[in-house]
Amino acid sequence: MTDTKQTKIQLKNRQRIMDAALEIFSTYGYRGSTIEQVAQAAEMSKSSVFYYFGSKTEIYVALLTKTIDGWLEPLKQLDENGDPSKEIWAYVERKLEMSRNNPKASRLFANEILHGAPNIMNILKGDLKPLLDEKCLVLKKWIEQGKLVNVSPHHLIFMIWAATQHYADFEVQVDALIEGCADRDACFNEAEATLRTIFLNGLLPR
């Protein structure tokens, strides 16, 4: 897809559009966003946007597929030869870090899934599922070795996804309901401490 050579301007402007589109699509959803908004955020005319991308859908799908690799990465790093507790906690930390550093991407995905994942169902079943199944086998092994309590590996992973992505997807709710935390960092630190306590204590056999 990205094989044809591109000028500096093309590269720069396509990037500008993608950045703007992430901002807009993650905030208003696909149907709720207009190309005019994206164009304004990218500081160019609507026509220019269509010069670089063929359609609204093309931009949206490009965004989704571009960020999905980064989405799979944290799980890939789960090492079956490492210490179970350390590995799982490291995974939770990576996921939480993603919610902290790139909440827009998280919301973009959440939106897509919420609406039935019409554009990324093939990626879910084609890339994510095999990876997930593979890592769940590792968890299963750890459980059988008595290193973790006996839970469903798949649902444990779901729980980690849910608990970490919550801070990106429901950010405005979290912000509205918490006032004690001095700032965003303090809030994330408290979240991290709570997740660490519950996951590590919860997964360690007694």
Next chain:
Amino acid sequence: MTDTKQTKIQLKNRQRIMDAALEIFSTYGYRGSTIEQVAQAAEMSKSSVFYYFGSKTEIYVALLTKTIDGWLEPLKQLDENGDPSKEIWAYVERKLEMSRNNPKASRLFANEILHGAPNIMNILKGDLKPLLDEKCLVLKKWIEQGKLVNVSPHHLIFMIWAATQHYADFEVQVDALIEGCADRDACFNEAEATLRTIFLNGLLPR
């Protein structure tokens, strides 16, 4: 608001519209839904929909506010005089049950929050926050009495919300990634067992 007397037909048709609107709005989001779709789902003409509701927004807001009470209910039931573990687990169960029985309502809220909660921010801050703060004081008391591990009460609640609502909001992802479960009930039962193990084990001091 609902003080003026209504005929049987009004009551029935308004309900038909609300049901249809929940179906449509929860699937496609506010901007992604059209009144025509709602009308079709309610088996009446678009004009008739506008006869019963003044605008698209009015239907949407009516839906949100109508279901929000049911949303607060489970947390209200958390009893400070009960056994901490039992109370928290009962709360998790109630929340999970809501995801199972009314996933559309969950997705409707998720959508609204994801887009910045423009229509329910006042409810979040006005009704939910005081209730949440109150119950967090109860959790704090339990922690100080050494009945629970030391975590941030607010973040514990967030974790419960995230882990339970995930099964409604990300239903299509869960369905796409799990094949082992025979049916929907079996999946929820496995989820429940996993949540029980981690939360109860995780919250109990050693």
Next chain:
DNA sequence: CAATACATTGACCAATTGGTCCAGTTTTTT
């Protein structure tokens, strides 16, 4: 410098859609 490819945008088009209006129908009331 001239020719050519690349880049930019305002004007325009057609489809969609929230919402109105009114003429006709059904239900309720007297």
Next chain:
DNA sequence: AAAAAACTGGACCAATTGGTCAATGTATTG
């Protein structure tokens, strides 16, 4: 049964919006 009220939906309107196109501007290259 007649009058009044409630209900229904087809036709229509105006605003929005995804997308096109031709005209103009700007690099790049021989």
